[in-house]
Amino acid sequence: AQSVTQLDSQVPVFEEAPVELRCNYSSSVSVYLFWYVQYPNQGLQLLLKYLSGSTLVESINGFEAEFNKSQTSFHLRKPSVHISDTAEYFCAVSSNDYKLSFGAGTTVTVRA
């Protein structure tokens, strides 16, 4: 069995400031890791994923996440946020070929 803990439920941040969203997981086997984003009144979209290889993965809109096996973490970062990054962010983990376990979500609110 696996579980995901997102350590912050709400993260307020000013525009152009950096942001870090923390995610820890527990699993006894190798995992795949994902970050999904949900903009207001929309479904979830995949932001980035760790499959294997390089522990640092990047998205096309400036987010990055680093897989740390020893700390069982997959924290998400962005060096400079925009108003349009206001959304809810979900960390998810999978150890097989179909099921995902999601964290509770982190709401990021970017203020001018």
Added chain:
Amino acid sequence: DVKVTQSSRYLVKRTGEKVFLECVQDMDHENMFWYRQDPGLGLRLIYFSYDVKMKEKGDIPEGYSVSREKKERFSLILESASTNQTSMYLCASSVPGQGPPEQFFGPGTRLTVL
């Protein structure tokens, strides 16, 4: 692009009604999923299906059933709606056996049971 559509964005029903939530995907995916999303709880899996007429219970199946008669369509059924089933319902689909299970989500149906 994969497209997952859900029949309604908003739905209001009364306690005891039978409710159908429909989901359709257009990419020939074998796997389909129903989740409910509640504040502070993230997404919880209700049921999933890995093939036509095949289904498995997720983490919170009580009070729900599903139907998958065609590959592209997966229906969630609330046999007798209750107020504690007021929630956002998300459908997703994915392709098995091709590496990590990236799931593609629909826009969601916000169900209110009065």
